[in-house]
Amino acid sequence: MAQPILLKIPPEDPREILRQRLEAAPLEHAEALLSLLDLVHELHDKGLLEIAKGGLGSGEKVMKIAVDAANSPEVIQAIRNFVIMSKLFASLDPRLLEHLAGAVPNALVDARKEKPPGLFALLGLLTSQDTRRILGIGARVAQSLGRDLGQQDKS
Numbered sequence: 580m581a582q583p584i585l586l587k588i589p590p591e592d593p594r595e596i597l598r599q600r601l602e603a604a605p606l607e608h609a610e611a612l613l614s615l616l617d618l619v620h621e622l623h624d625k626g627l628l629e630i631a632k633g634g635l636g637s638g639e640k641v642m643k644i645a646v647d648a649a650n651s652p653e654v655i656q657a658i659r660n661f662v663i664m665s666k667l668f669a670s671l672d673p674r675l676l677e678h679l680a681g682a683v684p685n686a687l688v689d690a691r692k693e694k695p696p697g698l699f700a701l702l703g704l705l706t707s708q709d710t711r712r713i714l715g716i717g718a719r720v721a722q723s724l725g726r727d728l729g730q731q732d733k734s
Contacts, residue, residue, distance in 0.1 A: 605612060622628045634641055648654060668676075696704065704710055 619628070622631075705714070
């Protein structure tokens with residue numbers, strides 16, 4: 580009877596596989612490696628590697644300083660204000676802001692070209708329907724803010 584052929588496959592050494600891949604990498608990825616070396620060289624020339632190395636070495640100190648600064652009442656209030664302002668801008672019609680962005684420079688150019696309006700000309704501007712529309716909005720906003728301030732004083 581025939582004897583079975585014993586097949587012994589030597590176990591693969593993971594370190595040997597990694598060594599082979601590492602030896603082949605410069606040939607397969609030469610352009611990427613050169614780009615990486617250029618980037619590292621630029622970071623070194625600008626001193627950014629030293630900064631990163633120092634930041635990593637004193638990471639806990641840097642993190643504590645950042646956390647302490649972020650916990651200040653001013654920063655917390657600024658973050659809250661930013662969130663509220665972002666909600667305000669999100670609620671506005673973008674076309675309105677676009678018109679505002681165009682109206683301000685145009686008004687400034689006109690103001691430089693023309694002499695300041697006299698009292699009656701100014702009253703004429705103020706009585707136009709368009710001007711009254713925006714003044715009405717401003718008056719309503721002022722009224723609402725004043726009401727809120729009055730309620731805060733009572734609290």
